[in-house]
Amino acid sequence: MVNLPANSLDDYRRDALLSHGELWLRYFELGGMSTALEVEAFLYEALTPSPHDRDLIAHALNERFVELGGNHPVPYADDDD
Amino acid sequence: MTADVRLAGIGMAARFEGDQAFLDVRGEADARSVPLLSALFDAVIASGCPSVILDLTEVDSMDAAGLAVTTSAAAALVASGGHLTIRSLSSEVERALDLAGLSGLISLELPTVPPKPAQGDLRVPGLVSPTSPTSSDPGSRTRAISAIPANEDVVDGALRLVVALARATVGGADGASVTLRRHGRLTTVAASDQTVLDMDAEQYATEEGPCVDATVAGRWFHAESLNEETRWPAFTPKARTLGINAILSSPLLARDQPVGALNIYSRTSRAFAGKAQELAAVFAAEASNVLTLAGTDVTEDQLSGRVQGALRTREIIAEAQGIIMEREDIGDKEAFDVMRRSSRSSSRPLRETARDVVNSTHHTSRDAESGTGENHG
Numbered sequence: 001m002v003n004l005p006a007n008s009l010d011d012y013r014r015d016a017l018l019s020h021g022e023l024w025l026r027y028f029e030l031g032g033m034s035t036a037l038e039v040e041a042f043l044y045e046a047l048t049p050s051p052h053d054r055d056l057i058a059h060a061l062n063e064r065f066v067e068l069g070g071n072h073p074v075p076y077a078d079d080d081d
Numbered sequence: 082m083t084a085d086v087r088l089a090g091i092g093m094a095a096r097f098e099g100d101q102a103f104l105d106v107r108g109e110a111d112a113r114s115v116p117l118l119s120a121l122f123d124a125v126i127a128s129g130c131p132s133v134i135l136d137l138t139e140v141d142s143m144d145a146a147g148l149a150v151t152t153s154a155a156a157a158l159v160a161s162g163g164h165l166t167i168r169s170l171s172s173e174v175e176r177a178l179d180l181a182g183l184s185g186l187i188s189l190e191l192p193t194v195p196p197k198p199a200q201g202d203l204r205v206p207g208l209v210s211p212t213s214p215t216s217s218d219p220g221s222r223t224r225a226i227s228a229i230p231a232n233e234d235v236v237d238g239a240l241r242l243v244v245a246l247a248r249a250t251v252g253g254a255d256g257a258s259v260t261l262r263r264h265g266r267l268t269t270v271a272a273s274d275q276t277v278l279d280m281d282a283e284q285y286a287t288e289e290g291p292c293v294d295a296t297v298a299g300r301w302f303h304a305e306s307l308n309e310e311t312r313w314p315a316f317t318p319k320a321r322t323l324g325i326n327a328i329l330s331s332p333l334l335a336r337d338q339p340v341g342a343l344n345i346y347s348r349t350s351r352a353f354a355g356k357a358q359e360l361a362a363v364f365a366a367e368a369s370n371v372l373t374l375a376g377t378d379v380t381e382d383q384l385s386g387r388v389q390g391a392l393r394t395r396e397i398i399a400e401a402q403g404i405i406m407e408r409e410d411i412g413d414k415e416a417f418d419v420m421r422r423s424s425r426s427s428s429r430p431l432r433e434t435a436r437d438v439v440n441s442t443h444h445t446s447r448d449a450e451s452g453t454g455e456n457h458g
Contacts, residue, residue, distance in 0.1 A: 023458065028395065029394045078418070
């Protein structure tokens with residue numbers, strides 16, 4: 001995204017070229033327990049995920065960015081910055 | 082092309098006047114129209130247009146996804162020093178915007194008469210049918226985008242919109258198109274002009290070029306300057322004959338599978354710098370969303386295979402998690418974090434880290450049991 005001060009999880013999802021469904025599947029694959037609807041609500045910041053859920057989503061996105069030739073741009077809960 | 086534009090019951094149009102962008106939505110802002118609305122917002126925000134007027138006077142209701150997109154666009158505009166104004170007549174839309182806490186971010190106008198676009202506003206310089214002559218109007222101060230033919234199907238209409246937006250807003254773009262693999266063959270489903278159609282056709286004929294490669298490999302191909310290009314020896318001379326010197330092809334993905342490409346062409350070498358590439362990525366993401374929602378060419382078999390694969394991977398990760406919990410005497414979340422950190426530092430998918438953990442235990446137990454062929458559940 002352009003001109004945005006901070007990326008929301010949904011911005012990262014768009015940049016990662018993932019649909020909501022595909023991101024949820026990748027989250028589920030990593031062991032996530034929340035429903036697709038809940039994950040969508042986390043992305044739109046309508047619900048706040050637990051730190052572990054947030055890390056699962058962050059990691060699903062980061063693995064996708066690695067596939068696209070990038071690094072791990074989405075921060076984790078235990079990242080300091 | 083008339084001003085009364087419909088997309089399967091939803092009409093959507095955008096026009097730029099000076100530093101104002103007007104987005105008109107008709108019908109219901111629901112699941113089908115939301116990706117388009119999102120694409121329109123992204124386009125105007127990315128193009129740096131500070132003032133956006135969203136005309137919802139002909140919209141009766143807006144669902145949660147529509148609200149989410151509008152909220153996020155309003156926040157992005159405010160963050161970049163811009164502003165969103167919403168025109169609405171519907172008390173239901175008004176109430177929904179209130180409930181979403183949008184009143185602090187936007188201006189709400191309640192016009193007594195629905196504003197009509199001025200005559201000629203909905204001409205589409207970036208969008209012509211394959212048979213009509215190219216109309217280029219670089220001197221015009223009013224840029225109009227959009228317009229979706231009433232009788233076309235939703236996906237092609239949406240992709241035409243994306244092409245028109247890309248053509249109008251990506252700096253250096255002289256033309257744009259969308260290639261899709263349909264019924265095993267590459268087809269151009271939207272093109273800004275005849276030259277672009279010819280460019281795509283040459284790539285299909287020679288079976289090479291950035292658009293073919295992006296569709297097959299599912300990643301970006303950027304030909305900065307065709308004068309120096311060596312990757313496509315059969316196609317490149319034909320492109321140069323058509324006057325094209327730079328090409329940016331971004332992959333389109335439906336449910337994560339490559340299904341096509343968004344191609345942006347320029348007569349100028351090295352036309353596509355950082356900002357143009359960012360915009361192209363935005364449009365490719367939007368087109369991918371549209372294709373994913375439409376389920377383009379992803380069969381039920383492919384989907385069910387994907388779900389089964391995810392289930393197997395989930396089991397392996399859970400098994401590895403259990404092994405680490407036992408080995409290091411830690412909880413499940415901490416065990417996951419161990420694998421996550423290892424995956425991050427090695428840039429390998431977590432499932433591979435998990436597989437290594439599971440395999441190492443198998444080897445250890447095999448060693449311990451001197452190869453008696455134990456069976457792991």
